[in-house]
Amino acid sequence: MRIGLIGTGTVGGGVIDILESKSKSFQEDLGLTLELACICARTDEELAPFKAKGYTVTTSADQMIKDPSIDVLVELAGGYEMPRKWITAALNEGKHVVTANKALLAKYGHELFPLAEEKGAHILFEAAVGGGIPIIRSIQEGFVGSKIEHLSCIINGTCNYILTRMSKEGLSFESVLKDAQAKGYAEADPTFDIEGVDSAHKTALLASLCSRKHVDFEKIHVTGVSSITSADIAYAKELDCSIKLLGLYHASGDRVDARVHPCLVPNDHLLSSVNGVLNAVFLECDNLGPTLQTGAGAGRLPTASAVVADLVSLARSAGKRESIPMGWFQKNNEADLVPIEETEARYYFRFTTQDACGVLANITSILAKNQISIESIIQKDVKDPGKVSIVVITEKTKEKRISSAIASIDALESVSDKSQVIRFLM
């Protein structure tokens, strides 16, 4: 199998390394020849070290894609428009595609997957979600005898790293983020990660695989982690919970409930002990009961390793295997999403006030007016003199009641800061 690779950055370089170190074992143990036939990057400088090693290199992706001797395109350049063009061209040539580009697939999967199916080609993307976790394979193959009813996942290592350190060390969000940036665990502009956009891309892909409908990532509810404070983390501990940013999927009759937001996860739940940069996917299926897969979410070699696993899979089938039908992944098969207002959860509110007695009466009356039942209340003095923090845990309630109540509560003069609202996982 002759491979054309676009991108020699972190993951692309990792793929080259692994192919170099494992090609002998693939040959001897599996009888497979994976030949890196051409490497493509933007500039001659980027290509120089690979040229020096004797690889065929090019700065023209178009030319490489047109080469009929190339069987598979590996796209690891990132971005949207160029990869979309390259992958479309490769599929039109009947070439298979391997990519780690979740953003691209979330945005353009609805045109790329049907095209692949039409051309009898495969798009494999194990590396796009949870690099070290073979979750795409598990959903498409391992769990195919079961209907996935619920999925909850930790799929952004940056957020999980920040929340874990806040919890273990009692630090503020800002200080951990700063340190994470210094250590390379967070980007200089961390918006994409901490505001949940990356998680939304991945959740949309997983929800699409689970529902066999096209879940549009732009339509799913997303809340990031930037508003989580060390006070919330401390209260979570008191409630025997951990705060995690989760991607969520529920099969809801004919509709799909997919969202991304922070959750209070009970400490006896398998997801609560997934810490640091680890990713994890928790599933509940009709025939299987609960399962969890956890592993490295990103990083050079875990992600590259998933790309190489896809290449081995293609080489084994030598194009003869039926592709997994992904033709349902198109605009006219779009999932009917449950609007966030209709979703239900137990809720955690945290209010900050200067006048505990009066406010508590106001808050409870607003909650009662919105038919929200209270499960428990924690009231504590906070460090600022004269400020009191009130935490209310509700029973299971519809989101629309919650948002209406919070709007009224935030309008109270005596509630000083914007109220914090976090859902419980269960």
Added chain:
Amino acid sequence: MRIGLIGTGTVGGGVIDILESKSKSFQEDLGLTLELACICARTDEELAPFKAKGYTVTTSADQMIKDPSIDVLVELAGGYEMPRKWITAALNEGKHVVTANKALLAKYGHELFPLAEEKGAHILFEAAVGGGIPIIRSIQEGFVGSKIEHLSCIINGTCNYILTRMSKEGLSFESVLKDAQAKGYAEADPTFDIEGVDSAHKTALLASLCSRKHVDFEKIHVTGVSSITSADIAYAKELDCSIKLLGLYHASGDRVDARVHPCLVPNDHLLSSVNGVLNAVFLECDNLGPTLQTGAGAGRLPTASAVVADLVSLARSAGKRESIPMGWFQKNNEADLVPIEETEARYYFRFTTQDACGVLANITSILAKNQISIESIIQKDVKDPGKVSIVVITEKTKEKRISSAIASIDALESVSDKSQVIRFLM
């Protein structure tokens, strides 16, 4: 794809149920037809309900296997000799085989896998290890870009259930076992589970897949859980550990270190929170870092679901996919096992004595003589009047020093009960 099924018991019945409930979705969503062409059981009574539903049934497995219209044999009868004969016959006919029979594969895999490879047929066995966990697929496909250096797994639900309840409820081994038998979580004769034989079958299979050598289950060291007492569980808690029966694999140069025994697992390790009948497989790979997969280990539908996933996999490839080479799984490619005497670990000893001062001096001098360094000592009065329990934690030490020391210690007149010895996972 036309399927011949042997066995209508728990798992066989589950497979029939799932094929009935999912065949429409396999047809519509995946374009696959899985036809249950013939059902075989020992007696007409067992077959009657399926005959009544219109299935073709037979009591002659041989005849079914000879039927050229059958593409795949699903063997769910259990046992050794008959399944060995049937599977051999099916492979000789060029049929693929799906089985959940770990005992058979552990015992006769070295003749069946090479035969399958010779005949270009597949033996799929996802259901043989951790029913609800797609671990066979993960090792053979998802992690193929990485070398597995270490594997530790909880793969016997009965033992994990017993140890979990001992830990959560402070009960004795015997009382939990009795209750587990009453509830159907343990067999009337539980030897196979609690003495680690079942775990050894599965560990040998996993170690074979990881090492690509034949690991003979009869040659791996096995200790079960029947000697674990509530005192050990209580000390484990004090040491911030949980006791788990683990299957272990380490790549050790050209040799393979494979064993089954109870371990003290630190509570911050992912395996420690895998409780009850759940199974789990923890892996460390060169390119991937740590990963954990957990899920139902047994049970009708989880196991049947794994069988069905294998059937879908075969139907998708329609026999055209390269089989995963398993020809290395034969006697003349047997793994060179690290003898248990040469393995190293930190150890936990528990001694019971009537004379704490004198014995402690004796014990420490025996340990010193065997060049065993002590990390810590816990000494406590136990409930029996005049009895004292001494727990010694050692630094990392070779097993042969340990066994020599324990022999000397157990020979001391003042040590009343046989000493308990448990390895730490790390």
